[in-house]
Amino acid sequence: MNNEVISQGVKRQFKDDLFEQFARIGKALSSGRRLELLELLAQRERSVEELASEAALSVANCSQHLQILRAAQLVAVRRDGLFSRYRLADEQVLRLWLSFRQLGEARLAEVSRVVETYLKDRRALEAITNDQLIARLRTNDVVVLDVRPEEEFRAGHIAAARSIPITMLEQRLKEIPQRSTIVAYCRGPYCVFADDAVGLLRKHGYQAYRLQNGFPEWKMQGLPTATGAQS
Amino acid sequence: MNNEVISQGVKRQFKDDLFEQFARIGKALSSGRRLELLELLAQRERSVEELASEAALSVANCSQHLQILRAAQLVAVRRDGLFSRYRLADEQVLRLWLSFRQLGEARLAEVSRVVETYLKDRRALEAITNDQLIARLRTNDVVVLDVRPEEEFRAGHIAAARSIPITMLEQRLKEIPQRSTIVAYCRGPYCVFADDAVGLLRKHGYQAYRLQNGFPEWKMQGLPTATGAQS
DNA sequence: TCATTATTCAATCAACTACTTGAATATATG
DNA sequence: CATATATTCAAGTAGTTGATTGAATAATGA
Structure with a gap:
């Protein structure tokens, strides 16, 4: 006892x-x-x-x-x-943070409210998913555009992507062929770089879309990545 | 500006x-x-x-x-x-909690230290993994024993398991065939019910092992489960 | 309706947290 | 060796959070 x-x-x-x-x-x-x-x-x-x-x-x-x-x-x-x-x-830390964020998005009404309040225009820009991009890459003529600062591109990027930081995009527009569809991505769903890029590109007559997620989510999903500067 | x-x-x-x-x-x-x-x-x-x-x-x-x-x-x-x-x-909450716990186990030295301090005997009891159990279930004569309180068994259990709560185990030993290998499981890696069960069973001459994880981890891994009382 | 029981609320006090400031430490460079 | 730069540490303060109580609120069943 x-x-x-x-x-x-x-x-x-x-x-x-x-x-x-x-x-x-x-x-x-x-x-x-x-x-x-x-x-x-x-x-x-x-x-x-x-x-x-x-x-x-x-x-x-x-x-x-x-x-x-x-x-x-x-x-x-x-x-x-x-x-x-x-x-x-x-x-594992990245995985925890992403599943943490995902839970918040799914369950905390306030998160969506905050996003809608500040990113009103987000809805208008059709976003395409990772899977949709993979599919398009196989069949279509798509330019994948990484608009993050260049150091982040160098530290890791989507394998097929080319880097034009959002700050340089307007000057370097002529590097992008008018014929192609453009898919821009950035740091993740709460980063506005890709939104700004899509806005700018459309203003100049391009057919541009935002990738729904950013680079960390792409990497976490095990999709093809690369590191280093542009070849 | x-x-x-x-x-x-x-x-x-x-x-x-x-x-x-x-x-x-x-x-x-x-x-x-x-x-x-x-x-x-x-x-x-x-x-x-x-x-x-x-x-x-x-x-x-x-x-x-x-x-x-x-x-x-x-x-x-x-x-x-x-x-x-x-x-x-x-x-999703279960998933978050499990990946949270996993990160703690993997990275916080103090977690292992605490576990080793209090669960000294744990090392002596060989634990078998979910995959090993699946393999054994196909080929061997194994009794999977759920030693949690019966209500928890009813709320969900490993498909092949039978329920004998740890509190009843000593009285109900005769229900378990001496020939079989026993694999006991409980709430999870920090629950001692299965440790106690394995100790008791071995004392009575059984060949008994602890399942490394508990029911929530089994379920999360998408392995076969069932609900309701014993048939 | 009233008594019973489970749960939540409200108020208290102690403990903790975030941020600021200024000093200390570590590393590199002339 | 002195100086400059990046980072960390330590101490102080204001504000917030947590555990613990006892009282209040629901929901049920007689």
Whole structure:
């Protein structure tokens, strides 16, 4: 009897300890700022300063958030001269973040509300899915356009894609054949680079579409990717 | 120029709002208590009182945690007479929780440390994987034993299994043929019911093994399941 | 209707979190 | 070796969150 009581206590302690450990991951994921950092790191490795400026945080604050992500083993860091370069710890982290995001999209009405509020024009632009793009690539004449900053293209891109960062697109329009269908993609469903690209292309008479997802989702689905600069 | 500044501000607001929404899920997952509740709900629907007593919480405290999980749309509730019965909101939640747990196991050294501290004997008991069990079921004479409480068996179990709750196992030993190999399973890798069952069975001369994972993992993997009482 | 029971709400206090600031550390360069 | 730059650390403050109570609210069944 006494034995049982003790054993009960031990089991409770075990469960408390165990779930408290798992909760560390939850705590790391419980801040919008940190999720934004993960989303940025899903594109490529970045220094603290780059992250701070992209996420509109002070460097010290950003560094602190990164320490929290690191304590939960969600990101890893390497030293490169003067810089600390952060990246997602591994593919499992990307998978967790994507399924986390997917759950939010599917179940939190507020997410769709926020997206609709800010991205009103999104509906008008027909988006095509990864599978549809694969199908088109086999049969049609399609140009796949990566409009992210060039470093992100270099860190990894859809195998068939060519890079024209959104900031350069207007100047470099003549590189794109008028005859082809254009499919533009960027960082993911909450990035507006591809929206802007499609808008610009259509204004200039192209037949352009947005890819529904971005590069991380494509990669996670196991579809063909490549790294390095444009050949 | 003014335009651009405004647009920058709007984009920032959008990202802040969006990621803050996703962070609601992280917040819900940031307490060990709540994760334990999810783990329990992964087995079956439960009333507030059942959950409170299994997780060693006061009913009021438990209810509060459930409200938080519900606000993040991770659990759903239905009214059944005097009781509010809670369940996981859908399969995606189970998937998120399992990939969350998997990440913790793989990356947080403390998780393995806690498991090793409390479940020292675990190593001695060879565990067999889902795939190994499938293979054995085809060729060998195996009894698959569900040692969870009977209500959990009724709510869903491995198709080939028979139910003997761990609390009844000693009395009902004679129901199990001595010749067969026994594979016992329970709620999951952190549940000790199957460990206890294997210990007891071996003491009585059976050849018994623990299934590495529990029922939720089996189901998530798309392997054959059944519901309802024993036929 | 009233008594019973399960659940939720509200208020408290303690504990924690985010962000800021300024100093400290680490690395590279002249 | 001194200087510049990138990052981290430490301390302080304001604001928020969590656990715990006891009271209030539903829903049922007599």
